[in-house]
Amino acid sequence: MDFSLSPELSDLRKRTRAFMDELVLPNEGAIVREDRERRHDTLRGLQGKAKDAGLWTPHLPRDLGGLGLGVMGMCVLFREMGRSPIGARVFNCDAPDQGNMDLLLNSAKPSVRERWLAPLARGEITSAFSMTEPAPGAGADPTNLRTSASRDGDEWVIDGHKWYTTGGGDAAFLIVMARTSEDNKRGASMFVVDRNAPGVEHVRDIAVMSEPLLAHREAELRYRGVRVKDDAVLGEIGDGFHLAQLRLVPARLTHCMRWLGLAERTLQLSREYVATRVSFGKTLAHHQAIQKMIATAATGIHAGNLMTFHCASMLQGGDVKNARAYSSLCKNHVARLLCQTLDDAIQMHGGLGYSDDMPFAQWYRGARAARIADGPDEVHDMVIARDFLLGKLELLV
Numbered sequence: 389m390d391f392s393l394s395p396e397l398s399d400l401r402k403r404t405r406a407f408m409d410e411l412v413l414p415n416e417g418a419i420v421r422e423d424r425e426r427r428h429d430t431l432r433g434l435q436g437k438a439k440d441a442g443l444w445t446p447h448l449p450r451d452l453g454g455l456g457l458g459v460m461g462m463c464v465l466f467r468e469m470g471r472s473p474i475g476a477r478v479f480n481c482d483a484p485d486q487g488n489m490d491l492l493l494n495s496a497k498p499s500v501r502e503r504w505l506a507p508l509a510r511g512e513i514t515s516a517f518s519m520t521e522p523a524p525g526a527g528a529d530p531t532n533l534r535t536s537a538s539r540d541g542d543e544w545v546i547d548g549h550k551w552y553t554t555g556g557g558d559a560a561f562l563i564v565m566a567r568t569s570e571d572n573k574r575g576a577s578m579f580v581v582d583r584n585a586p587g588v589e590h591v592r593d594i595a596v597m598s599e600p601l602l603a604h605r606e607a608e609l610r611y612r613g614v615r616v617k618d619d620a621v622l623g624e625i626g627d628g629f630h631l632a633q634l635r636l637v638p639a640r641l642t643h644c645m646r647w648l649g650l651a652e653r654t655l656q657l658s659r660e661y662v663a664t665r666v667s668f669g670k671t672l673a674h675h676q677a678i679q680k681m682i683a684t685a686a687t688g689i690h691a692g693n694l695m696t697f698h699c700a701s702m703l704q705g706g707d708v709k710n711a712r713a714y715s716s717l718c719k720n721h722v723a724r725l726l727c728q729t730l731d732d733a734i735q736m737h738g739g740l741g742y743s744d745d746m747p748f749a750q751w752y753r754g755a756r757a758a759r760i761a762d763g764p765d766e767v768h769d770m771v772i773a774r775d776f777l778l779g780k781l782e783l784l785v
C-alpha cells in the first residue's frame with residue numbers, strides 16, 4: 389500500500405491549492421453576490437484562468453479538454469476544490485454536471501454527445517439530472533417511478549412530474565428517468581431532453597433550507613407530452629436503473645471528496661479562533677472539551693479521506709459493483725462528519741459562529757442536504773447492512 393502521490397499529481401495538487409488560495413477564496417463573496425443578481429462575471433473570469441492554468445475539467449479525457457485523471461486523481465484535486473462551495477464550479481467539476489458528463493461520455497449516442505457534451509465540457513451550458521418525484525413517486529426508492537415514456541411512431545413521449553432536479557431551471561438539457569415498462573429490473577430508461585423542448589415546464593425553484601447558489605437551485609418540473617427521438621435514449625431502453633447506479637456510485641464519491649475539503653477548511657478556520665480566544669484564563673485550545681471537538685473532527689476527516697481513496701481505487705480498477713456498499717459507507721460517514729464538524733465549529737466560535745460574519749452557518753445549511761441527497765442515510769445503511777449480512781462486505785481490506 390503506497391500513499392504517496394506521483395510527481396505529476398503532487399504538482400497538480402499544489403497548483404490547484406494555490407489557485408484556490410490566491411483566486412477563488414478571495415472572490416467567494418463577489419461570486420455569491422453576483423449570482424444573487426444572476427450575473428457571473430467574476431466566475432467566468434476565474435473559469436478562463438482555470439483553463440489557462442491547465443486545471444479545467446481534470447476528470448474528462450484530453451480530447452474533451454480535460455486531464456484524463458482517473459478517480460484516484462480526482463480525489464486529490466476535488467478535495468482542494470471543495471474547500472469552497474463554489475470551487476468545483478470554477479473548474480467545471482461541480483455536481484450535477486460532472487456526473488452528467490460521465491454519463492454522456494459512456495452512454496450517449498454520438499449525435500447527443502456532439503450536441504450536449506462538447507458545450508458542457510467547455511462550460512458554456514449547465515445540465516440537470518431529473519429522477520426524483522414528489523410522493524408517491526420515485527424518491528429514496530427509485531422503483532416508485534411514475535414518470536412514463538411511451539412509444540408513438542418513431543418517438544418517445546414523456547409525461548411526468550419531478551422535483552429536486554438541481555439546476556433544472558437554468559440547464560440547457562435534462563437527463564430524465566422515466567418508466568418504459570413494468571419490469572422490476574428493466575422498467576426504467578434515461579432520456580436526454582432539451583430543457584426548451586415543447587412540454588417542459590419549469591414550475592418553480594423550491595425554497596429550501598440553504599440559499600440558492602449557482603447551479604444548485606432545486607427545480608420542480610412538469611413534462612407534458614415531451615417528444616424525443618431514439619437517439620435521446622442513454623444506453624438502451626431498460627438500462628435506467630443500471631445507469632443510475634453507474635452514475636450515482638462515482639458521483640456520491642466525488643461529493644465526499646468536496647465535502648472533505650470543506651470539512652478540512654472548517655477545522656483550519658476553527659484552529660485560528662481557538663488558538664487566540666481566551667476564556668477562564670487560558671485559550672480555548674487549552675480546554676479539554678475543545679480539544680475533544682478538534683480531535684473528533686481530525687479523526688473523522690482522516691478516516692473519510694482513507695475511505696474515499698479506498699472506494700476510488702475500486703472504481704479505478706473497474707469494480708463498480710462491489711464498490712457500491714463502500715461508496716454508501718463513505719457517503720454516510722463523510723456527510724455526517726461534515727455536518728458535525730460545521731456544527732462544532734459554530735459551537736467553538738460561540739456567537740461569532742452563529743453569525744454570518746463567519747461562513748459556518750451558511751455552509752451548514754447547504755451541508756445538511758448531504759444526508760438526504762443521492763439517497764438518505766437510512767438507505768445507505770440498508771445497503772451496508774445487507775452486504776455485510778450476506779458476507780459480501782470485507783471490512784479489514
Ligand SMILES: Cc1cc2nc3c(=O)[nH]c(=O)nc-3n(C[C@H](O)[C@H](O)[C@H](O)COP(=O)(O)OP(=O)(O)OC[C@H]3O[C@@H](n4cnc5c(N)ncnc54)[C@H](O)[C@@H]3O)c2cc1C
Nearest residue numbers: 517518519520527528552553554757760761762763764766
Ligand atoms: C439538495 C438536494 C438536491 C437534490 N438533487 C437531486 C437531483 O439533482 N436530481 C434528483 O433526481 N434528485 C435530487 N434530490 C433528491 C434526493 O435524491 C431525494 O430527496 C432522496 O433520494 C430521498 O427521496 P425523498 O426526498 O423522496 O424521500 P422519501 O423517499 O420520501 O424518504 C423520506 C425519508 O424516509 C426515510 N427512509 C426512506 N427509505 C427508508 C428505508 N429503506 N429505511 C429507513 N428509512 C427510510 C429516510 O429518512 C428518508 O429521508 C436532491 C435532494 C436534495 C435535498
